[in-house]
Amino acid sequence: MERAMQDLKKEETDRVSEKKRILNERVEPLQIDDISDTAELERLCKKLHQTVVGLEDEKYEWEMKIRKQDFEINELTVKVNDIKGKFVKPVLKKISKTESKLAKFEKRMGAKSENLRTQLKSTGQSKYAIDEKDENPKTPDWRDTLKHEKS
Secondary structure (H helix, E strand, O other), rough: HHHHHHHHHHHHHHHHHHHHHHHHHHOOOOOOOOOOOOHHHHHHHHHHHHHHHHHHHHHHHHHHHHHHHHHHHHHHHHHHHHOOOOOOOOOOOOOOOHHHHHHHHHHHHOOOOOOOOHHHHOOOOOOOOOOOOOOOOOOOOOHHHHHHHHH
């Protein structure tokens, strides 16, 4: 276990050192100590700006190339699946069944049904009514009778 941890640490340090080496090769160190006037400073800033713009262009080109290749890969997989007879099920749009059924019902009924609730049967009972408690309970409270007998 310890050996595996040491190997992982060594690989990480190797990657970090390789990254530093590549950056040192590609990016030259900035010489700003010798600059005395603003014209040289402006020239250096423009040069750095051009470098950044070039790198951003290159990054954009690579991203577009990767997108194009991903699109081509997807097209080829679809073609292969078509040839093999395997099909990918498309993602269907979710819709409410009740709204569509209600719309069909209203369309069939036309002008007859102004409001669906008016046609429903009444049961005479409110499902959500609150039951009121009786003031006189049906069974007497036996504790009250004990209190009266003791006194």
